Amino acid sequence: MAPTEQLNRLHTHDLELGTTDAVQKHITRNVVPPRRVSQRRLDFEHRRPRWVRECIAEATGVFMYVLPGIGAIASFTVNATNPVGSTAFGSLFSIGFAFALGIAFAIITCAPTSGGHFSPAVTICLCIWQGFPLKKVPHYILSQLFGGFIAALVLMGIYHQQLEEMKEVLLAAGKPLVANGAPASVLCSFPNPGQSMGYVFMTEFFCDCFVGLIIWACLDPANPFVSPSLAPLLIGLAYGAMAWAFGANTLTMNMARDFGPRVVAAIFYGREAFSYMNYAAIGIFTSIPATLISSAFYEFVMRDSLSVIGTGHAVHADGDEALVRHITRTTTVEGMEERSGEYKS
Incomplete structure (x- = not known):
């Protein structure tokens, strides 16, 4: 071995084991060949x-977002009278964490195919602000509602025995099946008897605004602090943070999470799932205006379109020449003097 190479190894702390150089030339490297994709598969995928x-x-x-969340709620609710203690089976923290992980998993798995909206409010806002095709909006919203409906049906199948036992106990005691802490609350939210609907609405509204703002920050390609691989976790944590902070005050934060499961609750426990304390409309629809307002705030106050163009994710509507004129007019001394003269006149 050359002296310079030995010195190099010493400086870089690369230990010489003696046998390394002797064996290196005799090692056979088995490189795994790339998987072959048949023309039949390509044709099939093209026809989809x-x-x-x-x-x-x-x-x-x-489905992936709702099922873990309502599953955590079910585990906590059906074991409320367990001698071991309900905290052994769940808590508000575990429920929020289940929803947060469910959202992250949903984005990681399905966003490459659909864009990862998973909320009618997000779909509507993307149509208004980001050019999402209007003709796709009804399809997306119906699909989202259907996913929540199926998740609730699956949960009813998994927890059927425990929920039936809970139902029998409550009926024997003359207690309602639709209320906070009752079997129906496993599927969708219900307020506490003493809560004001105005108070519940404001809580839901501000939590939805918070989540919407985080979503829009994660979608901003000019945001240097959010990479595509980090966005699922951050969006999930935004939901989780609101659930941990205000979940005890009755929260939904997504029409798709509420409407489908509420339909299932009405099927199994009666139409009171929609009429209880006139809360259903708050849980179903509040996320839409709240997300519209928070996304509008980000678009008009926080968004820097020039930075987005600089990252290559957008172009000037009138072409590169118009972009150059804008930069010249707003950043050069001559441009600023020209603007100053316009303001004076």
């Missing part, structure tokens, strides 16, 4: 309707 794939991905994503 894109809109069907997107709708299935949206429904699957909502």
